[in-house]
Structures are given as C-alpha cells and as structure tokens.
Amino acid sequence: MPDIQYAVTDPATGEVLQTYPTAEPAEVEAAIEAASRAARTWPQQSTVAERAALVRRVAELHTERREMLAGIIQREMGKPLEDALGEVDFSAAIYTYYADNAEKLLADQPLELLEGDGTAVIRRSPIGVLFGIMPWNFPYYQVARFAGPNLAAGNTILLKHAPQCPESAEAMQLIFEEAGLPSGAYVNIRVSNEQAAEIIADPRVAAVSLTGSERAGAAVAEVAGRNLKKCVLELGGSDPFIVLSTDDLDATVDAAVAGRLDNTGQSCNAAKRFIVAADLYDDFLAKFTGKLLAAGDGIAPLSSERAAIGLEQQVNQAVEAGASLAIEGRRDGAFFPPAVLTNVTEDNPAFRQELFGPVATVYRVEGEGEALALANDTPFGLGSYVFTTDPEQAARVADGIQAGMVFVNGVLAEGAELPFGGVKRSGFGREMGPLGIEEFLNKKLIRTIA
Numbered sequence: 001m002p003d004i005q006y007a008v009t010d011p012a013t014g015e016v017l018q019t020y021p022t023a024e025p026a027e028v029e030a031a032i033e034a035a036s037r038a039a040r041t042w043p044q045q046s047t048v049a050e051r052a053a054l055v056r057r058v059a060e061l062h063t064e065r066r067e068m069l070a071g072i073i074q075r076e077m078g079k080p081l082e083d084a085l086g087e088v089d090f091s092a093a094i095y096t097y098y099a100d101n102a103e104k105l106l107a108d109q110p111l112e113l114l115e116g117d118g119t120a121v122i123r124r125s126p127i128g129v130l131f132g133i134m135p136w137n138f139p140y141y142q143v144a145r146f147a148g149p150n151l152a153a154g155n156t157i158l159l160k161h162a163p164q165c166p167e168s169a170e171a172m173q174l175i176f177e178e179a180g181l182p183s184g185a186y187v188n189i190r191v192s193n194e195q196a197a198e199i200i201a202d203p204r205v206a207a208v209s210l211t212g213s214e215r216a217g218a219a220v221a222e223v224a225g226r227n228l229k230k231c232v233l234e235l236g237g238s239d240p241f242i243v244l245s246t247d248d249l250d251a252t253v254d255a256a257v258a259g260r261l262d263n264t265g266q267s268c269n270a271a272k273r274f275i276v277a278a279d280l281y282d283d284f285l286a287k288f289t290g291k292l293l294a295a296g297d298g299i300a301p302l303s304s305e306r307a308a309i310g311l312e313q314q315v316n317q318a319v320e321a322g323a324s325l326a327i328e329g330r331r332d333g334a335f336f337p338p339a340v341l342t343n344v345t346e347d348n349p350a351f352r353q354e355l356f357g358p359v360a361t362v363y364r365v366e367g368e369g370e371a372l373a374l375a376n377d378t379p380f381g382l383g384s385y386v387f388t389t390d391p392e393q394a395a396r397v398a399d400g401i402q403a404g405m406v407f408v409n410g411v412l413a414e415g416a417e418l419p420f421g422g423v424k425r426s427g428f429g430r431e432m433g434p435l436g437i438e439e440f441l442n443k444k445l446i447r448t449i450a
Contacts, residue, residue, distance in 0.1 A: 006166040006190045011078040011301040011334040020166040023190050031187045035156040036204040038184030039128040043154035052102040055152050057179035059095035072168045077136050078301040091144035097416035102152035105437050117450035124441045126154035128206035135212045136162035137266045142211050149437035157186045201227045232429030232439050236354040237382030240375035241271035244388040253287045259411035264300045265358035269383035274362045275371050281364040292338045293328050301334035308336045311357040318350035376402045382422035
C-alpha cells in the first residue's frame with residue numbers, strides 16, 4: 001500500500017481540493033524505461049545548443065503562465081501570491097541562465113601537458129537518468145535548479161515531487177512537453193517512499209538529487225550508497241545572522257525581518273539565529289521584535305496544519321526548557337504568528353534545531369570571536385549572513401563561517417548564477433551557477449598521443 005497520498009490541501013482552510021493516485025508498478029516501470037530510452041538516444045541526436053533552446057522555451061512558458069502557476073502553489077502550500085509570482089520569475093531566470101551559458105559551461109577543457117607530445121582534453125557528457133526528489137516549499141524553483149542544467153547537459157529526469165504538490169508537478173510536466181522535449185526526457189512520477197527507494201536502486205538510474213529533511217537525506221544517501229549511485233543533498237539549515245556593527249540599525253533590522261519571514265519562514269537558507277553584538281543587542285532586539293510581531297497581521301499560513309503543530313511543539317519545548325517567548329496570538333490551524341525566542345541556552349532543544357516557520361532566536365555576544373563560535377555551533381551549514389561596517393572584519397568572519405554560502409550586508413541576494421548548497425548536516429553538492437551543471441556529468445579525459 002502507498003505510504004503517502006498525493007493531494008492538494010488548501011492550508012488556509014484545510015480543505016482537500018483534489019487527490020491524485022500514486023503510480024502503480026507498471027507506471028513506474030514505464031517511466032523508468034522511457035527516461036532510460038531517451039538517455040540512450042537524445043544526447044546523440046541533439047547538440048548542446050539545441051537542448052539549450054528547449055530549456056529557453058521552458059523559461060518562456062513559465063513567464064507566459066506565471067499567474068496560473070502562481071495560483072497553483074498558493075493553493076498547494078499557502079505561498080502569498082506576490083511570493084509565488086516571484087518564485088515563477090526566478091525559476092524562469094534559472095532556465096534562461098542555463099540556456100544562455102550551457103555551451104560555455106559544457107565546452108571541452110584543454111589541459112596543458114607537463115610531458116610528452118599530443119593533446120589532452122576533458123570532455124563533459126551526460127551520465128544518464130537522474131531521479132529528483134523535490135520538496136513542497138519552492139515547488140517550481142527547486143525543480144528549475146535541478147532540471148535546467150541537467151536537461152541542457154543531456155541527462156534525462158524522473159521527478160518525484162512532494163505529496164502536497166501534485167498540481168504544480170503536472171503543470172510543469174505539461175510545460176516540458178510543450179517546450180518540445182522528447183518523450184522520456186522529463187517524466188513526473190507520483191511514487192511512495194518505498195517505490196522511490198526501488199527507483200534509486202534500479203540499474204537504469206544513474207544518480208539522485210534530493211532537497212528535503214535530514215531524515216529523507218539520510219534515507220536517500222543510504223540507498224544510493226548501497227547501490228553505488230552519486231547523490232546531491234540539499235537539506236536543512238539554521239542560518240546565523242550576525243550583527244557586529246551598523247550605521248543604519250533600522251535598515252539592518254528590516255533585513256533581519258525579511259530574512260526570517262521569506263516564504264513565511266519556510267526556507268532552508270532563511271536567517272534563523274540572530275547573533276548580535278552586546279552594544280547593539282538591546283536596541284536590535286526591541287526593534288526586531290516589534291517589527292517581526294507586527295508582521296503577523298495578515299501573515300500567510302504555513303504549508304499545512306501539521307507543520308504548524310510541529311513548530312508549536314518546538315516552541316513550547318523551548319519555553320519549557322527556559323527560553324523567553326515574545327508572541328502575539330496563538331496558532332490557528334495552519335496559521336502561526338511570528339515569534340521571538342531569547343535566553344536559548346546550549347542545553348535547550350531549540351539551540352540546535354531548525355525552526356521552520358516565522359520564529360527567530362536572538363543571542364547576545366561580546367564580540368567577533370564569540371559570534372563566530374556561536375554561528376558555527378550548529379549541526380547545519382547551509383547559508384549565513386554577516387552585517388558589519390568593517391570590510392576586513394567581514395572578510396575574516398565570512399572566511400571563518402562553516403557554511404556553503406555567506407552573504408555580507410544583505411539578504412535575499414540569491415541569483416541564478418550563484419551556486420547554492422551547504423556543508424555538515426545541510427548536505428553536499430551544489431546547484432545553480434557554474435557548479436550546478438557539474439554535478440551529474442562524466443568529465444572524460446581524452447589523451448591523444450602525437
């Protein structure tokens with residue numbers, strides 16, 4: 001029996017709008033075989049430029065249908081319409097980036113020989129069928145950063161989306177078909193966790209990419225490792241937001257609020273732990289708490305009531321362990337009001353947890369060294385933020401942070417050309433930018449003796 005149900009459930013009301021069947025074994029086999037067949041033929045029958053043109057058309061279709069696509073994810077996971085439109089636009093930008101740059105990024109790389117005559121070159125080529133397991137929090141963007149580079153490279157894709165995102169998954173399948181990709185190049189498949197494990201193990205599947213929880217990442221990595229398959233994992237984060245100095249505290253607070261409330265706080269690389277120098281702490285905390293709590297008026301729901309209940313339990317556990325809580329209102333179904341936790345000590349469960357929603361923890365530190373030590377005292381290492389007026393200090397702290405990404409004096413500065421990924425329990429591998437297209441390639445050495 002399937003262990004999950006694919007359904008569109010409006011988090012604002014809890015109403016189940018539509019259900020979708022989980023794939024039968026014959027459908028799974030047909031999907032794998034179609035992707036495998038396309039992987040054997042499509043790269044040989046197309047050039048990088050031709051595949052890039054198809055990826056460009058995918059971008060254009062996202063733009064042409066942006067209102068429709070945004071409305072779908074507003075229903076599926078409660079994303080505010082403006083944010084949903086922004087996600088569609090960013091997805092289109094990612095496809096466009098790879099359409100513009102695929103030929104350059106996949107070009108042969110000549111090597112200078114130390115000895116002997118002849119030539120040596122690294123040739124980049126696709127490795128075959130890739131299995132993508134995607135989350136609910138950014139239904140289009142997560143697919144774009146996986147599918148865009150890999151389709152341009154000539155890999156083919158099996159895509160399992162989150163159980164609560166079947167409508168957006170189908171909309172994307174239609175876009176790839178209408179863009180002109182051959183049958184089997186991109187196949188949306190609704191499968192259970194057990195079926196997903198079988199797909200990873202199938203010898204026709206070359207590799208797997210997952211964005212999701214630590215638990216899901218560990219499960220996927222275990223199956224991939226047992227079957228000698230490469231995997232890329234983008235997991236959770238508890239990103240530090242370090243404030244050491246500022247010449248505009250209000251602007252810094254505004255950035256902190258924006259960094260915490262992006263996607264209603266449901267972003268792996270959102271700012272979550274605010275680490276503030278002692279001389280700024282009191283003023284920062286007062287302004288930050290006021291603005292964050294005020295944002296609760298009209299806040300969007302979390303992705304589901306289950307998600308809100310889980311966050312509520314984490315907050316309650318933190319308070320029971322001695323943390324102080326600033327909050328206005330209480331959870332109402334999937335709606336959770338913004339909140340600020342202080343006095344979170346090292347023995348508090350919240351100290352090393354990821355709080356996936358509009359809840360911030362704020363810490364006071366005495367200086368740069370203590371700030372850096374606290375920032376790194378986490379099992380995660382995805383993104384990070386450093387605010388300082390001292391460029392040399394910014395460089396030191398950025399160099400010392402154990403994370404895959406550091407943003408100095410700004411938030412929400414991701415771009416299609418910028419690599420995304422983490423270290424420690426935030427996963428491994430990179431997506432987007434020039435590094436994103438490198439993950440699933442055969443970088444073949446061709447040495448010719450003169």
